[in-house]
Amino acid sequence: MKIARVFPRRTNSTPVDNLAFIGHPDLFSGLVEVDKIHISVTFSWDLPDAEKLYKEWSEIAPTEIGGPATGQRGDDFTPGMYLKKGYVITSRGCPNRCWFCSVWRREGDTLRELPVTEGWNILDDNLLACTDDHIKTVFAMLARQKKRPFFTGGLEAAKLKPWHVKEFAKLNPIEMFFAYDTPNDREPLFEAGKILKAEGFKVCHPLRCYTLIGFPGDTFEKAETRLFDCVKAGFMPMAMLYRNQSGERDSNWIRFTWPWARPATVRAKCKEAGIWLAEK
Ligand code: SF4
Numbered sequence: 001m002k003i004a005r006v007f008p009r010r011t012n013s014t015p016v017d018n019l020a021f022i023g024h025p026d027l028f029s030g031l032v033e034v035d036k037i038h039i040s041v042t043f044s045w046d047l048p049d050a051e052k053l054y055k056e057w058s059e060i061a062p063t064e065i066g067g068p069a070t071g072q073r074g075d076d077f078t079p080g081m082y083l084k085k086g087y088v089i090t091s092r093g094c095p096n097r098c099w100f101c102s103v104w105r106r107e108g109d110t111l112r113e114l115p116v117t118e119g120w121n122i123l124d125d126n127l128l129a130c131t132d133d134h135i136k137t138v139f140a141m142l143a144r145q146k147k148r149p150f151f152t153g154g155l156e157a158a159k160l161k162p163w164h165v166k167e168f169a170k171l172n173p174i175e176m177f178f179a180y181d182t183p184n185d186r187e188p189l190f191e192a193g194k195i196l197k198a199e200g201f202k203v204c205h206p207l208r209c210y211t212l213i214g215f216p217g218d219t220f221e222k223a224e225t226r227l228f229d230c231v232k233a234g235f236m237p238m239a240m241l242y243r244n245q246s247g248e249r250d251s252n253w254i255r256f257t258w259p260w261a262r263p264a265t266v267r268a269k270c271k272e273a274g275i276w277l278a279e280k
Pocket residue numbers: 094095096097098101102103104125126154156179181
């Protein structure tokens with residue numbers, strides 16, 4: 001069956017083949033011969049646009065709306081279908097139930113290990129919560145790739161074991177993202193930083209850390225402390241600004257976030273604060 005995929009917006013991970021479309025159909029879209037059209041929605045704030053897209057694309061072929069924002073559980077992963085080639089998901093779900101997170105609500109809190117397909121950018125919800133056998137299969141797959149891996153799905157520091165770190169070191173990732181979302185993450189992050197450093201990982205490279213900020217009750221001061229803590233633990237922070245269900249974000253928080261989402265400006269902030277721990 002020939003399926004076209006439509007995405008409300010382009011991101012780094014959007015497929016680029018000739019059956020992947022962004023937004024509204026154009027003059028030539030009617031010439032595309034497909035059996036079905038899937039509108040894939042990642043972010044809940046794109047759902048109203050997806051409804052409009054549904055009406056327009058339905059005139060071309062039978063159309064469905066799906067994707068994480070609809071609350072639909074993910075199936076087995078098909079490389080290149082809803083994510084660009086190279087991106088890969090080998091497990092879905094997470095045993096944690098973080099208050100702000102949609103993963104366990106959508107995928108369940110029982111983690112599902114999927115057949116491991118080829119790719120080099122791991123997007124699993126919580127790879128380190130998988131069984132050792134599954135993680136070893138993923139590492140073996142990554143070792144076969146011609147490209148160095150990225151771990152952009154978010155690694156849970158509390159689940160990091162010394163054997164993972166040895167394997168990570170062999171894989172020599174370009175970037176690996178941990179997460180500092182709740183106060184419970186702080187201590188494990190510092191512990192993970194120590195194990196990684198002992199295995200030869202440099203401070204802040206390739207170690208990164210998604211850091212949730214701007215949620216109800218958060219302040220600039222508290223957020224800055226957590227962001228600097230990431231650096232002290234050995235990770236380059238990447239601020240992730242909290243959004244409510246409708247996707248709204250406070251403009252003051254947007255201004256605060258911007259310099260904390262880019263390594264160059266984070267370095268400048270650390271230098272200013274005299275806590276830069278860069279190692280070459
Ligand atoms: S650990 Fe990550 S994936 Fe799991 S519930 Fe928390 S935020 Fe979501």
